[in-house]
Amino acid sequence: MAELANKAAICDTLIDLAKIDRDIVVLTSDSRGSASMTKFADELPEQLIEVGIAEQNLVGIAAGLAASGKKPYIASYAAFLSMRSIEQIKVDVAYSKTNVKVIGISGGLSYGPLGMSHHAVQDIAVMRAIPNLKVIMPADRYESKKMIEVLVNNEDPVYIRVGRNPVPDVYQGEVDFEIAKGVVMRDGSDLSIIACGRMVRTALDSAEELSKLGISCRVINMHTLKPLDDEIIIKSAAETGHIITLEEHSIYGGLGSAVAEVLAQNSPVSMKIIGIPDEPAIAGKAEEVYEYYGLSTPSIVEEAKKLLSNSR
Amino acid sequence: MKLADVQFLAGKAAEIRLNLLKMIFKAKMGHTGSSLSDTDILTTLYYDVMQLRVDEPDWEERDRFILSKGHAVESYYCILADMGFIDKEELNTFCQYQTRLIGHPNNKVPGIEMNTGALGHGLSIAVGMAKAAKMDNKDYRVFVLMGDGEQAEGSVWEAAMAGAHFGLDNLIGIIDRNRLQITGATEEVMGIEPLVGKWRNFGWQVLEIDGHNYGELKKCLSSTPVEEGKPTMILANTIKGKGVSFIENKAGWHHRVPSASELNQAVEELSPLIGVDIDG
Numbered sequence: 001m002a003e004l005a006n007k008a009a010i011c012d013t014l015i016d017l018a019k020i021d022r023d024i025v026v027l028t029s030d031s032r033g034s035a036s037m038t039k040f041a042d043e044l045p046e047q048l049i050e051v052g053i054a055e056q057n058l059v060g061i062a063a064g065l066a067a068s069g070k071k072p073y074i075a076s077y078a079a080f081l082s083m084r085s086i087e088q089i090k091v092d093v094a095y096s097k098t099n100v101k102v103i104g105i106s107g108g109l110s111y112g113p114l115g116m117s118h119h120a121v122q123d124i125a126v127m128r129a130i131p132n133l134k135v136i137m138p139a140d141r142y143e144s145k146k147m148i149e150v151l152v153n154n155e156d157p158v159y160i161r162v163g164r165n166p167v168p169d170v171y172q173g174e175v176d177f178e179i180a181k182g183v184v185m186r187d188g189s190d191l192s193i194i195a196c197g198r199m200v201r202t203a204l205d206s207a208e209e210l211s212k213l214g215i216s217c218r219v220i221n222m223h224t225l226k227p228l229d230d231e232i233i234i235k236s237a238a239e240t241g242h243i244i245t246l247e248e249h250s251i252y253g254g255l256g257s258a259v260a261e262v263l264a265q266n267s268p269v270s271m272k273i274i275g276i277p278d279e280p281a282i283a284g285k286a287e288e289v290y291e292y293y294g295l296s297t298p299s300i301v302e303e304a305k306k307l308l309s310n311s312r
Numbered sequence: 313m314k315l316a317d318v319q320f321l322a323g324k325a326a327e328i329r330l331n332l333l334k335m336i337f338k339a340k341m342g343h344t345g346s347s348l349s350d351t352d353i354l355t356t357l358y359y360d361v362m363q364l365r366v367d368e369p370d371w372e373e374r375d376r377f378i379l380s381k382g383h384a385v386e387s388y389y390c391i392l393a394d395m396g397f398i399d400k401e402e403l404n405t406f407c408q409y410q411t412r413l414i415g416h417p418n419n420k421v422p423g424i425e426m427n428t429g430a431l432g433h434g435l436s437i438a439v440g441m442a443k444a445a446k447m448d449n450k451d452y453r454v455f456v457l458m459g460d461g462e463q464a465e466g467s468v469w470e471a472a473m474a475g476a477h478f479g480l481d482n483l484i485g486i487i488d489r490n491r492l493q494i495t496g497a498t499e500e501v502m503g504i505e506p507l508v509g510k511w512r513n514f515g516w517q518v519l520e521i522d523g524h525n526y527g528e529l530k531k532c533l534s535s536t537p538v539e540e541g542k543p544t545m546i547l548a549n550t551i552k553g554k555g556v557s558f559i560e561n562k563a564g565w566h567h568r569v570p571s572a573s574e575l576n577q578a579v580e581e582l583s584p585l586i587g588v589d590i591d592g
Contacts, residue, residue, distance in 0.1 A: 025447075049443065052477075057436045057470035064440020067425055068376075070447070072440075087430055088467075092437055096419055096427040 002169050006162040007036045007075075007105050009141035013148040014073060015040050018047050024071045024152065027051055029058045034164070035075035035105045055085040059102070063092035066099040071152065078104025078161055079111075082123035089159070094132040099155045103162065107137075108197070108248030109276075109286045110164030116280040120161070125253025127159040128226050134158040134179060135226040139200035142171040143223060150177055161197065163248070165286055168201045170221070182229035188218035191242035191304055194233070196222045196255050199246040199295065206300040215304060225255055230262045237267040242307045244272045246295060248286075251275040270311045272303050313527040317360070321526045325355040326585035328394065329555045330578070331403065332386040337575045339407040341415065345553040345565035346384035349490045349523075350457060353548055356529040357455060358391050366396045369422040375452050376425055376441050380434020381459035381488060382416040383567070389413055389421070397423035432465025434458060435485060439474050442483035442543075453536070457486045461493030463504045469514070476515025481537030485516070485545045488523065490552035492563045511545040523548025556581055 018024035018040070027049045032038050041048040049065075051058040055076060062072040074081070081089070081104050093100045104123055111118035127135045134156055138144040144162065151158060170185065177183075185200065186207050195203040200221045207217035218240050220232060237243060243263065245256040256273030263269060274294050282292055290296050294303065328351050336342030358364070362375040379388050386406070393400045398413075398421060405411040412420045416429030425441075428434055438456035445452050462468060475483050487507070495501050504510075511518045517538040521528040529548070536544045552566075553559030556578045559570075570578060 046447070051474060052470075054467075054470035054474070056432070056467040057439070057474055060433055060436025060467070060471065061440035061443065061474065063426070064437040064442075065444045066440075067437070068441045068444030068448075069372075070440075070444050088433060088436070091427060091430050092433055098426075 003166040004141040005036060005164065005166045006138055006141060006144040007164070009144040010103065010148055010162065011036045011040050013145045015043055017148070017152050018044050021071065021152065022047065023069060024073065025049055025065060027058055027062050027072055027074045029053055029055055029076045031076045031105065034077070035103070037075050055080045056088050059085040059088035059100070060092050062100045063088070063096060063098045067096070071099055073101045073103060075103045075105055078107035078120035078123050079118050082120060082126050086126055089133070090130050093157045094130045097132055098157060101151055101158050101160065103160045105162055106164040107161040108163055109281060109289045112286045112289045113283050115283060119281050121248065121250045121276045121281065122253070123161060124225055124249050124255070125257070128253060128258065132157055133226070134224065136179070136224050137161045137197040138223055139197060139221050140167050140170045142169065142173060142175045143177060146175040146177040147223070150179065154179070163198055163286070167198045170200050170204060177223070180224045180227045180229055182232040183221040183223070184218060184232070185221050186217070186219040188216040189240055190216045191244065191308060192218040192220055192236040192240045193244045193246060193300070194220045194222050194255065194259055195246040196225060198248055202295060202297060202300065203246055206297045206304070209297055209301050210304055213301070215308065217304065222255060225258060228258050228262065230266070233259055233262045234266050237263055237269045242270050242311065244274060244300065244304060244307065246300065247275045248295065249275050251277060270307055272307050274300065274303065313530055318526050321355055321359060323586055324359055325351050326555065326582045328355060328387055328390045330582045330586065331390040331394070333556070333570060333575060333578050335386055335390065335403050335406045337570055338404060340569055341407055341567070342386050342569065343383045343567045344570065345492070345559060345562065346381065346459070347386040348554050348556060348559060349550045349552045350381070350384050350488045351387045351555065352524045352526065353457060353486060353488065353529060354387050354391055356526055357533060358395060360530055361533045362455065363452070369397060373450065373452055376438070376454040378426055378434040378438050378454070378456040379417050379428055380456050381431065381462055382429035385415060385417050388417060392421065392423045397421070431459065431462040432467040435468055435471035435475070438483055438485070439471050439478065439480060442475070442480040443478055445482050446478070446480065453482045453484060455484050455486065455533070457488060459493070460487055460489045460491065460498050460504060461501065463487065463507065464502045472511065472514040472516065475543040479541040480543045481539070481541055483543040484533065484536050485543065487545065487547050488550050489547055490550040492552045492561070492566070494563065494566045496563050507547060515542065516545045517542045518545045518547060520547040520549065523550035524554055
């Protein structure tokens with residue numbers, strides 16, 4: 001299966017767009033290499049602003065640029081943006097409603113071996129609680145490209161989370177991407193798996209395995225975590241009953257919590273939230289850590305069977 | 313500076329001081345000492361220095377102002393109302409239910425660029441604005457007013473580095489150096505001296521002035537950049553609570569609200585400086 005890191009797709013798309021719209025600027029915090037933005041810096045040096053290792057300043061400067069007509073894209077580490085500069089994101093970006101796109105790179109368990117300081121598995125919980133801020137996690141290169149093409153024409157503050165590693169494709173070329181609209185990637189009638197980012201591929205693979213067992217599984221790509229597509233959740237609950245959520249994030253405050261909030265208040269069904277439990281995640285390559293915490297196809301198949309048998 | 317201009321600014325500043333005290337008295341909350349401290353700085357900026365259009369608040373060529381010490385919003389609102397950015401009647405809604413005149417600057421109010429109030433944010437924002445002006449070859453300047461207690465925020469120094477690194481000579485920082493913060497003397501809470509040396513070593517042009525002297529204020533605020541390619545920091549020595557005898561130099565007045573008799577005394581002190589009748 002072909003794969004590419006979402007950040008690389010974002011960089012290529014931004015280069016194309018920034019050549020046409022000179023107000024598009026990228027800000028980095030000694031992170032251009034990690035963000036795959038070196039190419040942008042080489043091709044459009046006047047439109048890349050290096051701020052150094054200073055995340056608070058990074059976000060404040062971006063807000064000032066946006067308030068003066070620029071279209072800034074921050075490309076810095078999700079772990080630090082979501083914790084160290086969260087007040088600047090809350091006040092200078094979200095509250096002041098400046099047109100800043102905050103791209104959290106190396107999100108989730110991208111830096112698996114480096115420990116909790118570099119794991120970014122609380123970012124969605126934090127960002128989701130901030131008013132005026134949209135939160136998006138694209139699934140693959142095609143969706144990343146389409147997302148950026150949509151965002152350049154959107155003036156709202158947005159937090160985007162991508163990983164460091166190449167992600168296997170879930171789309172083939174053309175993507176239908178609309179902010180706050182979940183996408184049914186595969187239909188099914190026995191249960192629904194709702195996932196975002198890298199986990200959409202895992203959800204599709206799991207659904208394929210489940211089909212071999214005679215279980216019909218719907219897969220929803222919930223690329224926008226806020227505003228959340230309540231409708232698709234309520235509809236799937238009604239049509240498939242059971243729901244599993246998958247996320248490269250703490251089980252507190254992320255996709256699973258968001259889906260549960262909708263279900264509990266509208267159409268409670270049996271549900272399983274699969275993510276990182278309340279502990280400093282173990283060290284290891286991302287794939288190894290996924291497997292340890294059940295974010296891999298065999299575990300998901302077992303959880304699906306359990307969920308179905310418990311409620312029959 | 314002509315004597316008539318000084319008299320005009322002094323009269324205006326007295327009027328703003330009186331209005332902000334009335335506003336705080338009515339709202340029963342506000343940052344009294346902080347607002348009185350920076351009134352002369354803001355008055356000089358708004359009535360004499362900055363290029364603005366009241367009827368076109370978003371005019372692209374306007375000079376920008378960021379109140380990084382956002383808690384001192386009362387003098388700011390009173391000036392915006394006096395200039396006509398908002399209706400003077402609206403000052404009565406300060407901090408009231410559903411008002412847009414919130415206790416910290418709100419960019420839903422015409423004339424206000426950004427929401428501030430969390431300390432240590434303004435200089436970074438101003439760096440971004442000044443950088444945008446340079447990128448677009450625009451002539452506008454960016455002014456940012458910080459508190460002295462605020463200098464303890466680490467993000468101020470991140471922005472200090474960036475302002476010098478980017479060579480933003482269109483960026484003018486002002487520190488309202490009244491030497492008091494909410495707990496007491498700045499040098500007792502967390503020493504920030506030597507402030508001049510710190511900013512110089514960070515690559516800024518530093519000017520130290522009397523922050524209540526309109527001539528000095530105007531000269532410094534108008535004649536920047538002092539040196540091409542360098543941002544300017546104006547260290548304005550001020551008196552917290554300036555203009556009302558019993559409020560001056562008292563940390564306790566950081567956000568104390570005057571009583572009715574205290575307000576009356578302030579009116580007695582300030583009214584003669586305005587030279588016009590004061591109504592309710």
